[in-house]
Amino acid sequence: MQGFLAMGGHGGYIWPAFALTALVLIGFAVASLRDLRRAQKTLARQEALRPERRRRKAAQA
Amino acid sequence: MTMHRFANPGRFMRFADRALPWTLGAMVLCLGAGLYLGLFVAPPDYQQGESVRIMYVHVPSAWMALFVYTNIALASAASLIWRHPLADLVAKASSPIGAGFTFLALATGSLWGKPMWGTWWVWDARLTSVLVLFFLYLGHMALMNAFDDQARGRKAAAILALVGFVNVPIIKFSVDWWNTLHQPASVLRLDGPTIHSSMLWPLLLMALGFTFYYVTLLFIRVKSDLLAARARALEVAALQAGE
Numbered sequence: 149m150q151g152f153l154a155m156g157g158h159g160g161y162i163w164p165a166f167a168l169t170a171l172v173l174i175g176f177a178v179a180s181l182r183d184l185r186r187a188q189k190t191l192a193r194q195e196a197l198r199p200e201r202r203r204r205k206a207a208q209a
Numbered sequence: 210m211t212m213h214r215f216a217n218p219g220r221f222m223r224f225a226d227r228a229l230p231w232t233l234g235a236m237v238l239c240l241g242a243g244l245y246l247g248l249f250v251a252p253p254d255y256q257q258g259e260s261v262r263i264m265y266v267h268v269p270s271a272w273m274a275l276f277v278y279t280n281i282a283l284a285s286a287a288s289l290i291w292r293h294p295l296a297d298l299v300a301k302a303s304s305p306i307g308a309g310f311t312f313l314a315l316a317t318g319s320l321w322g323k324p325m326w327g328t329w330w331v332w333d334a335r336l337t338s339v340l341v342l343f344f345l346y347l348g349h350m351a352l353m354n355a356f357d358d359q360a361r362g363r364k365a366a367a368i369l370a371l372v373g374f375v376n377v378p379i380i381k382f383s384v385d386w387w388n389t390l391h392q393p394a395s396v397l398r399l400d401g402p403t404i405h406s407s408m409l410w411p412l413l414l415m416a417l418g419f420t421f422y423y424v425t426l427l428f429i430r431v432k433s434d435l436l437a438a439r440a441r442a443l444e445v446a447a448l449q450a451g452e
Contacts, residue, residue: 156259161324165317169266172309173422180426184433191436194443 218435221295225428232428236421243414251407261408263321268396269416271314274342275377277307277423281349282374285367295431297363300370301353302430306423308346314339326390334383335391338376345373 155162247265254261281300288296319329356362384393396402
């Protein structure tokens, strides 16, 4: 395990490279999911504000 | 063109919802296998030693930096020529991710360069042209939001993306045209890859995993943009009805 982490003396460069990659990719994923949640909530709120039009539309359909 | 079938936002969202679990699953499988092979199975390089493992994130990041930019340029062309309704959204959703991959290519390359070249950075043609790509991404993101009129911002960003596309072949061939410290291609060559399959497989799996990551995030980001636009339209309609 020690030897694996040391990576032949280059662990100090290899692990930061992998950690940075994970950090950036996970960061974008979390931010994108947060944006989606927010958009879904805003849309639900807007749709709830217009019950009469939706009912009219449903009646037409 | 088959892409026209997805021009309809509602159809795109249904397609994205159905495809999402598959792209996500494929991403997890590819990245899992790629990391396992790259960190545990692939041998150390006879010249680079263990630090060759940085290549399993550096090279796919650099490929994605170019792939995402090419995608943005294609979407920008589709937006300017055909006024494709989803093209602007694809371009807008892509550029932060592309900037992220470009940053990773530069940063992980730096982490490899220090022990291998003895320096974090050199102003050779490859590194400099990739830095220019990073600034093109930032410019694209800035232009998208620079105008009060959304359509004008998107048009300006599309023009920048198309003009900046000239940088993509420059990056690809910089290692052949100029005398760079950066090594020439060893996978994407006309005469085929020159690295051993024990190193090629983790590289390709990581690249595939990154591609599925990009596609998954593209679905999520375009979808949230479409939902936000629908909410805005409802809000405007409500305001007008209330007048």
